[in-house]
Amino acid sequence: xxxxxxxxxxxxxxxxxxxxxxxxxxxxxxxxxxxxxxxxxxxxxxxxxxxxxxxxxxxxxxxxxxxxxxxxxxxxxxxxxxxxxxxxxxxxxxxxxxxxxxxxxx
Numbered sequence: 001x002x003x004x005x006x007x008x009x010x011x012x013x014x015x016x017x018x019x020x021x022x023x024x025x026x027x028x029x030x031x032x033x034x035x036x037x038x039x040x041x042x043x044x045x046x047x048x049x050x051x052x053x054x055x056x057x058x059x060x061x062x063x064x065x066x067x068x069x070x071x072x073x074x075x076x077x078x079x080x081x082x083x084x085x086x087x088x089x090x091x092x093x094x095x096x097x098x099x100x101x102x103x104x105x106x
Contacts, residue, residue, distance in 0.1 A: 008069075009070050012066055012067075012069050012070050013070070015063075015066055016063045016066050016067055017063075019059050019060070019062045019063035019066065020059075020060065020063045022059045023056045023057065023058075023059035023060040023062075023063065024056070025056075026052060026055050026056040026059065027052060027053060027056035027057075029052070030048065030049060030051070030052020030053065030055070030056065031049065031052065033048065033052070034048050034049035034052065043105075044105075046101055047098055047101050047102065047105075050094050050097055050098045050101070051098060053094055054091055054094045054095055054098070057087055057090055057091045057094070058091065060087055061084060061087045061088060061091065064080055064083050064084045064087065065084065067080050068080050
């Protein structure tokens with residue numbers, strides 16, 4: 001039984017790092033691409049960057065949700081819950097901004 005718990009912990013830790021890496025990669029790529037669009041005076045730069053940030057944050061939230069599987073005490077749970085709440089609020093605000101920008105562009 002202990003081996004199964006250690007195996008689960010290992011799998012979850014690897015998955016957390018993969019999701020974190022994917023989130024950082026998406027945010028970095030979309031930031032760079034948005035900068036290139038900005039230099040070209042593209043009108044959809046802001047929406048492109050916001051969508052990239054939102055997608056990257058979704059992966060980061062996924063990693064935090066996975067992190068709840070391996071936390072051991074209430075202090076860790078409250079920290080993870082706070083991080084999830086902040087990232088979810090950021091994602092909500094970014095989606096709201098995307099909708100407002102798309103409405104203004106119509």
